[in-house]
Amino acid sequence: MKKYCILFVLLFIIILTAAVCAEGGTDETSAYLRMHVRANSNSAQDQAIKYEVKEAIVEYLMPLAASCESKEEAIGALEASLSEIEKVADEVLAENGFSYTSHAEVRREEFPSRVYDGVTLEAGVYDALIVELGTGTGDNWWCVVYPPLCFSGSATGESIRYRSRILEIIENFFSD
Numbered sequence: 001m002k003k004y005c006i007l008f009v010l011l012f013i014i015i016l017t018a019a020v021c022a023e024g025g026t027d028e029t030s031a032y033l034r035m036h037v038r039a040n041s042n043s044a045q046d047q048a049i050k051y052e053v054k055e056a057i058v059e060y061l062m063p064l065a066a067s068c069e070s071k072e073e074a075i076g077a078l079e080a081s082l083s084e085i086e087k088v089a090d091e092v093l094a095e096n097g098f099s100y101t102s103h104a105e106v107r108r109e110e111f112p113s114r115v116y117d118g119v120t121l122e123a124g125v126y127d128a129l130i131v132e133l134g135t136g137t138g139d140n141w142w143c144v145v146y147p148p149l150c151f152s153g154s155a156t157g158e159s160i161r162y163r164s165r166i167l168e169i170i171e172n173f174f175s176d
Contacts, residue, residue, distance in 0.1 A: 032121065033074050033146035034111065034128040035061075037089075039138030040100055046138050053092045053102070053133060054141045060088045061129075065145045071127070074146035078106050078129050089131060100134030114142070 037057065039050035064081065068074040078085070082104045089102035106129050113123040121144070129145060130136075 030127075031071070031147075032126055032144050033071050033078075034121075034126045034142060035131070035145045036109075036128060036140045036142045037131045038133060038136040038140040040098075040134030040136065041138045043138075046133070049093065049096055049098060050133060050138065050141060052096065053089045053131070056088050056092045057085060057131060058143065060085065061145060068146060071146045075106055075127060078145070082106070085129070085131065089133065093133065098134075102131055102133050103136070104129065104131045106130075111142075 035057075037050055037054040040046040061078075061081075064077050065074055068077055085104040086102050089104070093101065106127065108125050109128050109130065110125050111121070111123065111128070114121045
C-alpha cells in the first residue's frame with residue numbers, strides 16, 4: 001500500500017508540473033540540455049566517423065547524465081568532463097586514421113525545431129554540449145543530454161531509443 005501512495009504522489013507531481021508547463025509557466029528551451037556532434041565536413045568518411053564518435057561519447061556521458069538531479073548539475077558535470085569528452089572523441093578519430101581532433105564546450109546556441117518520432121523540440125536558444133570534429137562544418141547529430149533522453153537512431157528511419165530517469169526510478173522502485 002505504501003508503494004501505491006508514493007506512486008500516487010509522484011504521478012500527482014508529474015501532472016501538476018505538466019499543467020504548469022502547459023500554461024506557459026516555464027520556458028520550454030530552458031528545460032533541456034542538448035548535445036551536438038558536428039562532423040568535419042559532409043564527406044562520406046567524415047559523416048561515418050561522426051557516428052562512431054557520437055556512440056563513444058554517448059556511452060561515456062549517459063551514466064554521468066543519468067546520475068544528475070538537475071540540468072544545472074548536468075551542465076557542471078559536462079563542464080568538468082570536457083577534456084575527457086575530447087579524449088574519447090580523439091581516440092576514436094585516431095584509431096580510424098583521422099589526423100584532426102575534436103573540440104568540446106558547453107554554450108548557449110540557437111537551434112531549429114526538430115521532430116523525431118513524435119517528440120518535438122521547438123526552435124530556440126538552448127544550453128548545449130557542442131563537440132566539433134576538425135573544422136566542425138559538416139552536418140551534425142544531436143540528442144538531449146538532460147533530462148537523459150538520448151536518441152540512438154536518426155531521422156533516416158533507424159529505431160529511436162528513449163531513456164528516462166523518471167521511468168528508471170519507478171521501475172527500480174517496483175522491482176524492490
